[in-house]
Amino acid sequence: MNILVLGGNGFIGSHIVELLTATNHTVRIFVRNSECFHFQHNVDFFLGDFLDKGKLAEALVGVEAVVHCISTTVPSTSFFSPIFDIESNLIGSVELLRLMGEQGISRLLYFSSGGTVYGNPLLNPVDENAPLKPISNYGVVKVAIENFIEVSKMNFGIKPVIIRPSNPYGERQGHKGVQGIISTLLTNAMNELPTMIYGDGTAVRDYLYVKDLARLVYKVLSSNRCGVYNAGSGIGFSINQLIDTIEKVTDVTISKQYREARDFDVNEIVLDSKLAEEHFGWNASIPLETGIKKQYEWLIKQHK
Numbered sequence: 001m002n003i004l005v006l007g008g009n010g011f012i013g014s015h016i017v018e019l020l021t022a023t024n025h026t027v028r029i030f031v032r033n034s035e036c037f038h039f040q041h042n043v044d045f046f047l048g049d050f051l052d053k054g055k056l057a058e059a060l061v062g063v064e065a066v067v068h069c070i071s072t073t074v075p076s077t078s079f080f081s082p083i084f085d086i087e088s089n090l091i092g093s094v095e096l097l098r099l100m101g102e103q104g105i106s107r108l109l110y111f112s113s114g115g116t117v118y119g120n121p122l123l124n125p126v127d128e129n130a131p132l133k134p135i136s137n138y139g140v141v142k143v144a145i146e147n148f149i150e151v152s153k154m155n156f157g158i159k160p161v162i163i164r165p166s167n168p169y170g171e172r173q174g175h176k177g178v179q180g181i182i183s184t185l186l187t188n189a190m191n192e193l194p195t196m197i198y199g200d201g202t203a204v205r206d207y208l209y210v211k212d213l214a215r216l217v218y219k220v221l222s223s224n225r226c227g228v229y230n231a232g233s234g235i236g237f238s239i240n241q242l243i244d245t246i247e248k249v250t251d252v253t254i255s256k257q258y259r260e261a262r263d264f265d266v267n268e269i270v271l272d273s274k275l276a277e278e279h280f281g282w283n284a285s286i287p288l289e290t291g292i293k294k295q296y297e298w299l300i301k302q303h304k
Contacts (some may be wrong), residue, residue, distance in 0.1 A: 008099035101156025166232030170210030199261035232271030
C-alpha cells in the first residue's frame with residue numbers, strides 16, 4: 001500500500017514509518033524540515049508546511065492511505081495560543097479532507113487525543129461511547145477535527161479510523177519540558193535539574209509506549225474497518241507513582257517543585273481499549289517500567 005504519513009519524522013510518526021517500511025509498505029512522509037531519523041528502508045520525502053495547499057496536494061498524488069499525526073500544539077501551548085491551534089491544526093485538517101476528496105483518496109487514520117477529548121470523566125476506564133467534554137482548548141480542537149472527519153464521510157467518501165491515544169512516551173520524544181512528562185522527568189534526572197509538578201502529584205494518567213501505538217497503526221491499515229478507537233494501557237498511574245518508577249529506573253532522586261494545578265489539566269483519565277483488542281487483536285504489551293527503561297537508555301545514548 002502507498003501510504004502518506006503527515007509528520008513522519010516526528011516522535012510518533014517516525015516509529016510508524018519504521019514499522020510500515022519494514023512490512024513492505026511504500027511510505028511517503030510530509031514534513032516541515034529535512035531533519036530526520038535515518039530510516040533503514042527507503043522513504044519518499046516531501047518538504048512543506050501543512051497549510052501549504054499546493055505542497056499538500058502534490059504529496060497526496062498516487063497515495064492510497066493517509067496517516068495524520070501532525071499536531072503543532074500540546075495542551076499547555078494551546079492554552080496560551082488557541083488561535084494558532086485552530087489555524088495550524090483545525091484549518092489544515094479540514095483542507096486535507098477536501099484535497100483527499102478531490103483526489104479520490106478514502107482511507108484516513110487520524111490521531112486525536114484520548115487524554116483530553118473526554119475531559120474529567122465520571123467513570124474510569126473510559127470507553128469510546130463516553131461523552132466528549134474537553135476542558136482544554138487542545139481537546140476542543142481535537143473534537144472539532146473529529147467532527148469534520150465524520151462529515152467528510154458523506155461529503156468526500158472518506159473511510160476514517162480515529163485513534164484516541166492516551167499519553168504516548170518512548171524513544172525520540174521531545175525532552176524540552178513540553179511534549180511529555182516522562183521525557184521531561186528523565187531528562188531532568190540525568191541533568192540533576194528540578195521538575196515542576198502542577199498540582200499535588202495525584203493526577204492519574206494512562207501511559208502508552210510508542211511502539212505499541214505504531215503496532216496499532218499497522219493493524220488498522222491492514223484492515224478495512226472504520227470507527228473510533230481508544231489506545232491505552234488501561235492502567236492508571238499518578239504523577240507521584242510515575243516519579244517513583246523513574247527514580248527506580250534511573251537510581252536518581254528527582255527534585256520536584258510543586259505548583260498550583262492548572263485548570264486545563266484533567267484530574268484522572270484511564271482508557272478502555274477493549275474495542276481495539278476486539279477488532280484488531282491489539283493491546284498494549286510493554287509495561288510502564290520496561291518502556292521507561294528503553295526511553296532512558298535512548299536518552300543516555302543521545303548525550304554521549
